[in-house]
Amino acid sequence: MFAVLLALLALLLAGVAPRLMARLVWFRRAPRPALVAWQAVSLAAVIAALAAAPAAVPYLRERGWLVFGMAAAVTLLVLGRLLLSGHRVGTGLRAARARHRELVDILAAPDDGGRADGIRVLAHATPTAYCLPGRRSRVVLTQGALAALPADELDAVIAHERAHLRGRHDLLLEYFTVLHHSVPDPVRSPEALREVRLLIEALADRAAIRTSGPVTTARALMTLARGQAPEASLAAAGDGTTAARMRLLASEPVSPLVSAVMYLYAGAVVALPLTLLWLSWR
Amino acid sequence: MPPPPSAPRLGDLERAVMELLWSGAADRPQGASVREVLEGLPADRDLAYTTVMTVLDRLAKKGLVTRERDGRAWRYTPAGTRESLTAETMRASLGDATDRRTALLHFLDGATPEELDDLRAALSEVEQRRG
Numbered sequence: 001m002f003a004v005l006l007a008l009l010a011l012l013l014a015g016v017a018p019r020l021m022a023r024l025v026w027f028r029r030a031p032r033p034a035l036v037a038w039q040a041v042s043l044a045a046v047i048a049a050l051a052a053a054p055a056a057v058p059y060l061r062e063r064g065w066l067v068f069g070m071a072a073a074v075t076l077l078v079l080g081r082l083l084l085s086g087h088r089v090g091t092g093l094r095a096a097r098a099r100h101r102e103l104v105d106i107l108a109a110p111d112d113g114g115r116a117d118g119i120r121v122l123a124h125a126t127p128t129a130y131c132l133p134g135r136r137s138r139v140v141l142t143q144g145a146l147a148a149l150p151a152d153e154l155d156a157v158i159a160h161e162r163a164h165l166r167g168r169h170d171l172l173l174e175y176f177t178v179l180h181h182s183v184p185d186p187v188r189s190p191e192a193l194r195e196v197r198l199l200i201e202a203l204a205d206r207a208a209i210r211t212s213g214p215v216t217t218a219r220a221l222m223t224l225a226r227g228q229a230p231e232a233s234l235a236a237a238g239d240g241t242t243a244a245r246m247r248l249l250a251s252e253p254v255s256p257l258v259s260a261v262m263y264l265y266a267g268a269v270v271a272l273p274l275t276l277l278w279l280s281w282r
Numbered sequence: 283m284p285p286p287p288s289a290p291r292l293g294d295l296e297r298a299v300m301e302l303l304w305s306g307a308a309d310r311p312q313g314a315s316v317r318e319v320l321e322g323l324p325a326d327r328d329l330a331y332t333t334v335m336t337v338l339d340r341l342a343k344k345g346l347v348t349r350e351r352d353g354r355a356w357r358y359t360p361a362g363t364r365e366s367l368t369a370e371t372m373r374a375s376l377g378d379a380t381d382r383r384t385a386l387l388h389f390l391d392g393a394t395p396e397e398l399d400d401l402r403a404a405l406s407e408v409e410q411r412r413g
Contacts, residue, residue: 089384096374096385102344103371105293106300107364123364124372129389140375157389164387177384197383204387218408225393225401228376242393246404250411 002280003056003071006048009273010078013045014183018192027195028244030254031202033262035172038196040266042179048273049078055280078182085182093174094134101132104140119158121146127227131161133170148227153220156212163207169200198241202248214249221246295337298323303347303360313350313357 021027021041027034056064056071108120119139127144131137139161141154149157164170176196180188208217225242302322303314314322320334338358341347346367349356362370375386383391393401 093385100371100374100386102346103367103374106297106341106346107368107371109297122368122371124368126372126376128372128376130375130386132386142372160389161387169387170384173384173387200387201391214412215409218405221390222401222405224390225398228390229393229395229398239391240394240397242390242397243400243404246401247407250404250408 002276003052003059003067006052006055006273006276006280007071007074009276010045010048010052010074011187013041013048013269015187015189017041017045018189018195022189022191022195026254027262028199028202028248029251030259030262031199031206033259033266035196035199035203037262037266037269038192038199039172039175040269042176044269044273046078046082046179047270048276050075051273051277055277058280081182081184082178086178089174089178089181097132097134101134101136101138104132104138108140127224129157129161129224131164133165133168137165139165144227145224148223149220150223152212152216153223156208156217156220157224159211160204160208160217163204164200167203169204173197173200194239194241197239198245201241201245205245205249209249218246218249292337292340295327295329295333296341298327299334299337299341300346300360300364303358304364307360307363312352313348313359315352315355315357317355319358 018038018041021038027037052071053068053075056068059065059067059071104120104122108122110118110120118137119141122140122142124142125144127142127148129139129141129145131139139158141157145157146154173196176193180193205217208220212220221242299319302319306314306318306322310318316331316335316338319338320329320331323329323334338347338349338356342349342358346361347358348361349358351357361367375388376392
């Protein structure tokens with residue numbers, strides 16, 4: 001009984017909850033608790049799926065082989081997919097970053113324009129800015145970005161990228177990407193991954209706002225968007241969330257009470273499968 | 283874990299060696315030997331032959347230079363021009379690869395010309411409400 005409930009819960013948390021949460025646009029105004037809630041939901045889905053087999057153990061006493069076998073199959077399948085996805089995504093990311101870092105280190109001298117270290121400048125006209133996360137992280141700018149961005153907007157961009165590196169947002173994104181790929185195709189929701197990406201950007205934007213204010217941060221977005229748009233052949237189309245991100249810069253932060261409710265929600269969601277598992281053993 | 287103290291120096295050296303190979307690529311289509319690279323680098327660097335050999339070996343392992351036997355020594359050629367490697371880097375950074383968007387964290391992840399109008403409207407909202 002509890003094993004079935006846990007399997008259903010896993011399905012609900014992996015397939016239905018992300019689709020609903022991706023529509024809660026006001027979540028975006030509090031990116032930190034929102035990301036905690038997203039982690040809680042995905043973690044609870046994993047716990048529920050992995051707990052199906054342990055919760056079915058009591059059936060063995062009554063010779064309920066079939067129920068136990070099905071629960072064990074669910075758990076092993078999920079575990080296998082998680083490990084495989086974790087391995088694939090992890091090695092793929094690390095290889096891509098290592099190759100990219102080699103190229104950047106050969107092509108781009110450390111910026112000696114008087115700013116702090118760790119910034120590399122690529123000789124390319126397309127304005128773009130990104131960071132290479134990892135142990136030897138880099139913030140990379142193109143000469144096109146340096147030419148297009150006024151000093152205050154450049155500070156906003158660098159503050160945003162440094163926030164990604166400082167907060168290890170790459171690990172957060174990797175976690176969600178691994179889970180996304182481990183969920184079977186009909187159940188997984190691309191809109192959930194897109195929403196999480198937007199939340200991570202919104203979180204880094206908060207750091208840019210603290211350094212440079214919302215208007216300058218928004219102008220920096222505009223400047224880079226204008227510079228990248230003509231390069232449609234080279235630049236990816238993005239996922240169309242930039243305007244949404246820009247509008248977030250105009251919104252006031254939510255009240256601490258709302259954040260507290262979101263944290264409570266996160267805690268409750270994780271507690272749900274654990275409670276079911278505990279009940280199954282009573 | 284901080285990188286070993288020699289790492290930044292080695293990185294500088296790799297860059298200097300690549301610059302040298304690139305700038306001399308036209309004069310030496312058959313590539314440069316370790317000795318030639320050593321002689322091409324500024325004398326004040328005071329480098330050992332083996333250091334330059336190590337650097338070239340590392341660059342070859344990274345696929346940034348190719349090497350060919352020439353008698354008892356190797357001759358090294360850049361694997362691509364500076365422009366082509368920059369283009370590869372930009373493709374990896376901006377191209378449409380699925381992993382790219384997770385491997386690198388961009389300030390702005392691409393924008394289509396159609397998106398620009400929407401962005402302009404959003405910007406004026408920000409300027410009105412927070413300016």
